[in-house]
Amino acid sequence: MKKRTLYWLQGGGCGGDTWSLFNGRTPDLSQLLDSLNIELLWHPSISNLSLDAYHELHAQLFAGRIKLDLFCVEGSVVRGPSGTGMYDTLMGKPKKDLIATLAHQAMDVIAVGTCAGFGGIGADGEIEATGMQFHKFDAGGFLGADFVARGGRPVINLPGCPCHCDVIAGTIAALCQNGLGELDKFQAPVEWYGTMVHQGCTRNEYHEYRVEEMRFGEKGCLFFYLGCHGPLAYGPCNKSLWNHRSSKTRVGVPCFGCTRPDFPQRYPFFQTRNIEGIPIELPDGINRAHYMAYKGIAAAAAPKRLKDRKTGI
């Protein structure tokens, strides 16, 4: 297979996507790189280049003597204060300048995680964080709505806080094998972001019959009262399990909608905004009147074993 190069940059972020990537089993990081013949030019948590080799790498990249195939950005683009980017610098210069340079040289740009995609944690803060090609729901972000990488694609967004290891590895593999499928309206691959988070949740039978919890530590559904975004957010959490074992919703932690462009939401976590006991926000594409009728009937049909929390999850 043709050799490709990968540069991983961390902006305004926590490094969580990197450590999520280390959760990968099939493939693990070594297998991913080896099987696709990828040379990892730089990763801030992995590389052991000496200082002069690091400077030489950048000189070669800027001069175009090293071709950059995959540019992965983790963390937001920090623009503050007042657009200068001086809240996040490298050798005295704003890191956003390096991000722009490398984005324009790369064949493909991958925004790994919600911060890189949409601004995430700092998008409403004084650091003026933004995503690579979106600011929350709005196209544009750092590179502008018209940006297209040299390979002909816009920035590929892989939201999640963090992004699941299989999604990162799968997207890199798809790009190397010319097999990247359709992207959704937020430029995320439908393959992984065409599924609701609660699809596959072990509490789904409770959800179905509207057996809803108002306090922690129970078996029922968390959607009506405890702020769960499982039926509202797109992501593979209950299909590609976390750490190959479980998911937040399975163990009783509400989904916080961390793949959504407005994560972290402005309203409180752990509680559902509702009108007369019915959530304000309903699953994508649902008619409110129909939903209320359906949930009324579902609750009436709930078997005793669920109402008594007898059924395991």
Next chain:
Amino acid sequence: MGKQIYTLPINRVEGDLELRIRIDDGRIADAWSAGIMYRGFENIMRGRAPLDSLVITPRVCGICTTAHLTAAAQALDEIFAAHVPDNGKRVRNICLGAEILQNDVRHSLMLYMCDFANPRFERQPLFDQACRRYRPLRGRSAQECIAATRQILEIVAILGGQWPHSSFMVPGGVVSVPSRADISQCRYLLEQFRDWYEKQILGCSIARWQSVQSQAMLDRWLNENPSHADSDLGFFIRFARAIGLDRMGAGHGHMLSVGLFDTPGATNGSQKLLPAGFFKAGDTTPFQQEVISEDISHAWYTDDEVSRHPFDETTIPYATGNEGPKYSWCKAPRYQGLPAETGPLAELAVAGNPLIRDILRRHGVSAWARQLARIIRPAVILPKLDEWLQELICSRDVFFHPYHACPDGRGIGLVEAPRGALGHWAQIENNQISQYQIITPTAWNASPRDSRDVRGPWEQALLGVEIADPQNPIEAGLVIRSFDPCLVCTVHAVSL
């Protein structure tokens, strides 16, 4: 060679760090540590709902996310006056412990010892072996470490949903109710990790290792059996001594631990498995959070007061660039006005670990001692985690006690995170967060100077370090990384 000043970006530190060092005749004569990123969580947090800290603060750091969750939950426990049942404490401890285990071996085998495979050491007799073991993603030990740490973190997913970034701890305990089958799975995962740790890292059983209680016994242990000398611990000791890590990186010698693991079954409030304390000149004094302050004289913030307790702190960014004395986004935490280093070495020194105390008595602090403490800490933690898992299997107790509406008030969460002392100071007014301050372990270690011009711990530790090649100043990196820096925490978590 005359005096020269170099600015060095340092990677493999979880975040962004630049060191400015003055080299005088081949040795570091002065050092300035600069956190170069600010994320300003305070405006995000202020005005948010009380429980939101459980979602936001784990996102401060992708590798010590469970430690932040624990500290946030403990601060809320205090505000809500919530009583955490013993099983809630056990699940919290087991998950925090699993995170510490992954961190200690990942840092040692992947982030630290990969410098032993740097061409700078190619004339060392052990260099070829170091490359075979620790070359990034390729070395045998590095690859085994990736597999073993991935697996130990499955425990956090079974009990808490996912790693990193879950929010399963809430005031009054944890939300999950793991079944016996779940806990049994955790025990098998722990057992497999323990077997690997004993075989690969120690080269002997934990029981054998526990009898190593002095420097002399350590040397005897090293030469007693080829499996000891060839283990990753044995190799570390040999290589580190060969390049002089045991003679560099001393620092101030003051150490702080806020105590590891809330013991289940404690009768009066919180009791820690490894005690909290301040270690200075061979003596430990009891820990008091009241004497902690943060100084902003050399950090890019502005305030009427240069130094305040976390409950009274402000965070107003004030970037002056190279103008004036300010040079870092890290504030300078002080304990009784003194800088203090924190981490596994401090934790074990404060707890009176015989081997660590003997090494400190004979040779003082060094980069070698710091890293040694980190590699051997799993041997202290592993038996306790297994004990708590066994207790969980037998117990019928609940994991969570429901709490009532949130009152106004203040709460403090103090947790020994993988890298040392972590504190969350939270205040709630009218059902909203009105103040949230975090002091992370790396804030202590990476601290800039304070208003009395006293250097931070690793600035001090760099003094006198010999730099063979300023273009490849690997010795400075080895001293800094012996603190296991986590800049993503520090530079943006000075305040929430």
